[in-house]
Amino acid sequence: MAKIFCVANQKGGVGKTTTTVNLAAGLAKVGQRVLMIDLDPQGNATMGSGVDKRKMALSVYDVLLESASIREAAVLSEKCRYHVLGANRELAGAEVELVALDHREKRLKAALAEVADDYDFILIDCPPSLSMLTLNGLCAAHGVIVPMQCEYFALEGLTDLVNTIKQVHANLNRDLQIIGLLRVMFDPRITLQQQVAEQLKSHFGDKVFNTVIPRNVRLAEAPSYGLPGVVFDPSAKGSQAFVEFAREMVERIQKM
Ligand code: ATP
Ligand code: MG
Numbered sequence: 001m002a003k004i005f006c007v008a009n010q011k012g013g014v015g016k017t018t019t020t021v022n023l024a025a026g027l028a029k030v031g032q033r034v035l036m037i038d039l040d041p042q043g044n045a046t047m048g049s050g051v052d053k054r055k056m057a058l059s060v061y062d063v064l065l066e067s068a069s070i071r072e073a074a075v076l077s078e079k080c081r082y083h084v085l086g087a088n089r090e091l092a093g094a095e096v097e098l099v100a101l102d103h104r105e106k107r108l109k110a111a112l113a114e115v116a117d118d119y120d121f122i123l124i125d126c127p128p129s130l131s132m133l134t135l136n137g138l139c140a141a142h143g144v145i146v147p148m149q150c151e152y153f154a155l156e157g158l159t160d161l162v163n164t165i166k167q168v169h170a171n172l173n174r175d176l177q178i179i180g181l182l183r184v185m186f187d188p189r190i191t192l193q194q195q196v197a198e199q200l201k202s203h204f205g206d207k208v209f210n211t212v213i214p215r216n217v218r219l220a221e222a223p224s225y226g227l228p229g230v231v232f233d234p235s236a237k238g239s240q241a242f243v244e245f246a247r248e249m250v251e252r253i254q255k256m
Helices: 016-029 060-064 090-099 104-113 132-140 154-171 191-207 217-225 237-255
Strands: 003-007 034-038 075-077 082-085 121-125 143-149 177-186 208-214
Touching: 003 016, 003 132, 016 034, 016 082, 016 121, 016 143, 016 177, 016 217, 016 237, 060 090, 060 104, 090 104, 090 132, 104 132, 132 154, 143 154, 154 177, 177 191, 177 237, 191 208, 208 237, 217 237
Parallel strands: 003 121, 003 143, 034 082, 034 121, 143 177, 177 208
Antiparallel strands: 075 082
């Protein structure tokens, strides 16, 4: 049975998509069967996995509106070696269209039941909001991975996310938990970042992943080649950190 994780943080530009595609590629690299779901109408995780969002026949939009199954809509990214259920601008409309429908927050969960045995990991890239799309991700998941930059304001937004997760846990999905905070875009030369990184670890303990993702220009360059850094330049420091993170995730799920 696949373990399902949302990569979420309602803050924009904190590294959600970079984390999702590189963790997906890292997990594939260590032999895991992976499905990556893009729940963001921006479609960055789709493009960043080598799938052209403008040329997709079917997307996660069709799955949410029940006009296609995941098996029909997902495609294999051959270079990345994981499956992609892509998103594009069409998905922005789903938000409104779902409002009138029954079980609107559980559409993705229902669709995933059919493919649970096809994968070891299912990763969901969430948009920078606590919207109906993110709610569909949270209802479907066993856990949430929260990428965070080690900055002074990083903790501020965390309270909203934690409260949302608590509410979803209480009312919609008893399985849901925060798996961990992932420290990303880390620059060890900046003293403040070192301090915040250490504070996070001492305050949240086990809820903070041991792996730290460094700021690394190769990770930022990779999307323009339609690839995760892990595939684009496996020897880059950032790519190696994501493969390390994939190994840490494999270990964690054995304890879940
Ligand atoms: P949004 O909220 O818009 O969905 P996001 O949280 O998904 O954004 P990303 O798109 O992953 O964030 O990252 C934001 C920017 O930071 C991108 O330009 C990305 O290439 C860059 N970036 C992410 N992680 C790193 C890193 N470790 N080193 C260098 N650049 C990074
Ligand atoms: Mg993103």
